[in-house]
Amino acid sequence: MFATATRNFVEEVDHGGLLIPVSSLNDTIAVLTVVVKRKRFWFWQKPKYIPTDFTLNDILTGDTPIKPGIIETDFIKYNGTYGDNIQGNVDASFVLSGVSVQGKDSSKLQSSFGSLKKEEVDVQKLLRDSKDRFLDMSHSLVQQTKEKHRQSFGIVKERIVTVQPCSVIEEVQQGGECGGRLSFCGPKNPKVSLKENGSLSKDSNVTMEIPIHSTIAYALIELEIKHDGRYELCLMSDTTGGFEVDGPSLKRLLGVSGASAEASENSCLREELERLSDHFQLLSALPVNTRSSLLQQMTKVMEDQGAISSLQSVLDQMCLGERPDLGNVATTESQKENIQAILDLLDQPGQRESAEAGQSTSVLTALHLIASAIDEMTNECLAILGMCCSLAMLQPLEILVQCMSGKGEMPLSSAGLAAMTEDMYKKTEHLFASSNVSLKRNGDTVKTEINHRPGTLPLVLCIAVRGLASLAHCV
Template structure:
């Protein structure tokens, strides 16, 4: 709820700027002026950079005297945001001979009363002067660990926005509906209101969170370009990207295969993401070219030994609708694919999350000491490790509603039929509803869930003269692509279940 409120805040006041919302309340204490923040560039182009506050400031990793920044503090604004969605939906469509006529209504309110906010800014010209001829301590453990990870970049906190008084965040959800079948109302807040057949149901919830004063809710950074000898430059322009200079021209890079449209090299990610945004009102076949480049990864999943494939499929089926578990699995595979060895016993994880991470490491044989078994693959782009990360990262990009619908399809006949449907839509943009391979989808429950799954990924299904067509909705983003990757990946694992 805190992350949603801060994200809404930055969208409202700085939609195209550099403000970064604070995603965890616990990170507020780490965000002092000139604090070091690690920007982790994405591994796959559909991901966004992650910002990891550290316990250190720039002065902590410099040789010589500390830098004492000139900081200006000013009143920023008084902020009270109310985000209300009055949702109404009706479906009058179907697959095959199955017709649906369903209606529902609901509302969701997220109120953020941050009150009077203040802003602190570093005098950048003063910082630039103070940084002249200064050197980073290359022996500092944080510098060494960050330098080893080629996609990690140092950023220095130059601006922060914080609360000045106790404030609150409140989320209220109300829903009601009636229909002749089960219907789930979808909305931007991923609130689901379920209605039983020939009945009515109301669902209300009200959650409030108290935020203390001096809580940082947003900040911005200046990236550092670090030279081999420890000299550094401030990246003052938004399009100037930081990073560590390679020790030699032959430095071992993250393996980039011919699949570089998917697996990206740090700063390339943002450009690729913008370049590959899917146009609206286009046939689903527009994705086929991109998905062809993923066949090698998906084949890796299908070629796993049967026990490994079965174990991974059952684990992902178990955590499919658990956003926290998916995030934990995504994080551990991200660390592994970058050559790190994350601790599966993270103290901030709940016992169930630790159990899921341990299961994943055991299934992929990543908890052994042997370098071949422990993720030390010679070719990262052809390893089961990277293939599993591809699937889990795509799952995490899907909406909560989409994952909830996909959970129902995780049985052999349903998953096979869903994958057949996607494959046919990718090839020609439409398919024949009488196709025997789609028989599992011809039924009221399957038809409803199929339509909701595609709709949650901004893809609209239309029937005309016995044929089913799929088109992207307006501004679909990358959701149609990650949905197809997820379905085909799970189908690759589900073979023989």
């Protein structure tokens, strides 16, 4: 709830800029706080920022601390209200269960941060004070960060701070008719009443009081660190930091790399999806029971943005060869059970037997790809996509994302699109619009058009839809 409020704030006041939303009130972020920047597996993923308990002075050699000049200015007065109303029908068929849902949901998130202050480091003074200073390369934080090749240091150069007690209020109302054996739950855990082939209703009203002097967003200067501990401040926004390495550094992350800037957006999408086609084919080739169960569990996890992030983090660890501990996962117990069910499906005997051929690792990577794409989606996009996880919806969605990466238009009478109802088209149109893609009808022709906006939402949509559709094939 707090993370959503700060993310909305940054989107409004610094979209595409340098501000990073604070994800937890438990994070203590001051000027010169050391933040670990972790590059993700896929090039289109935003980096993950992990605030530490240390400041720059804590990891410097010598006894003379750096005392930065701090400039304080009034920022803005911010009060935001975000809400949505979603109505729809979902008919999902799984091998092990079937469900039909008719519902109307409404939610409202009110962020009353009030007057905000900006604290900013005098960068020129910091640059002078950093001359001839060295990091303590034997410090535990430096050692542990250096061991991870995709991690680097940044220090907080600017933060946005509350100057009065404020609040975040969330109101959720859900109601609907459910049939079948698939339990239905929303993104929170207020009171729920549900009977098989009965009705569901849910209401919640949560208020979070935020104390004075709380940081809600911050910006970094990254550090380029030499072998001997000398460091340079990365003053340009397009300059990234890191540790000096022996020999050529690894520029390419796991999976895919960015397409050339000269290529058209359609051809960029097509090239990236072609690079990833083996992942989608591998998911389609899984036994039907496995695919059905994976789709069912993914649909449940998608009901909660936090659960998707937790699943992505767990799969991150597994891709690095680590054994995740679900006890440390920050989500509800029911969602932990859903995540564990997905992990159990990845560890089925059939998967273990195919390890020699590398299939088990590939299936893990393929599922990590899908979860990572879904995790990059906006809340609005995720809410709509969650209502579309049925064969009836995923088939036309897959055809339309292929159209987006191809010629950009096709007849509505084409196989797979002809059965689309008006309600299905409206959902699809809304889903595409929330991913910076316009969907337009002209007679019997439907046209997709990628809007020229920063970010990778169109690619993320294509990956998520292709992946989920791969699990739904012939289910």
